[in-house]
Amino acid sequence: MNGSINGLEIRIYSETDESAVVELWRLVFPNNPVWNHPESDVRRKLTVQRELFLVATVESVLIGTAMAGYDGHRGWVYYLAVHPDFRRRGIGEALMRRIEDDLTEMGCHKLNLQVRAGNSEVVEFYKKLGYRVEDHTSMGKLLSDGTNYQSVK
Numbered sequence: 001m002n003g004s005i006n007g008l009e010i011r012i013y014s015e016t017d018e019s020a021v022v023e024l025w026r027l028v029f030p031n032n033p034v035w036n037h038p039e040s041d042v043r044r045k046l047t048v049q050r051e052l053f054l055v056a057t058v059e060s061v062l063i064g065t066a067m068a069g070y071d072g073h074r075g076w077v078y079y080l081a082v083h084p085d086f087r088r089r090g091i092g093e094a095l096m097r098r099i100e101d102d103l104t105e106m107g108c109h110k111l112n113l114q115v116r117a118g119n120s121e122v123v124e125f126y127k128k129l130g131y132r133v134e135d136h137t138s139m140g141k142l143l144s145d146g147t148n149y150q151s152v153k
């Protein structure tokens, strides 16, 4: 899959990627809730399964991300993003395939993900990769007011 675009590399995030990742996320996820503070989310991920935080680069320019985790039962993926100028060239799929391979190698049997209501194009993307809409009610609860959550150095 990496051959579908010249110079594409998918690799584990490194600290020097932070500003490029934050810039990409602010562009691609402008409406994320305030508790999704990009710098803190990046730094927190480095403390838990940092090997499941991937970036895609073309000629060394960062143009994609995917962040995953495995809790011993299921895998989850977040922050899948491809820069708008590089979409529909197989990069999103390549990131997801790499996440799937890495999780499978860890013994993970099923990968779950959530798509915000109204993001129907992304649903089509995931369907193309074999994901199915499941009959679950998605629930969540904030465990703090977010004050300390955003202050990761």
Ligand SMILES: CC(C)(COP(=O)(O)OP(=O)(O)OC[C@H]1O[C@@H](n2cnc3c(N)ncnc32)[C@H](O)[C@@H]1OP(=O)(O)O)[C@@H](O)C(=O)NCCC(=O)NCCS
Pocket (backbone or CB within 6 Å): 028, 079, 080, 081, 082, 083, 086, 087, 088, 089, 090, 091, 092, 093, 094, 113, 114, 115, 116, 119, 121, 122, 124, 125, 126, 128
């Ligand atoms: C979702 C996203 C990562 C896809 O990245 P991408 O690199 O453009 O995807 P790919 O080129 O690998 O697409 C693979 C296939 O998925 C399908 N697909 C991708 N984008 C699609 C769209 N907007 N509408 C319908 N189908 C789509 C197509 O079948 C495509 O193959 P094709 O181009 O040969 O037809 C990208 O659109 C993105 O960053 N979106 C905004 C961020 C976001 O919402 N992320 C998901 C959070 S849950």
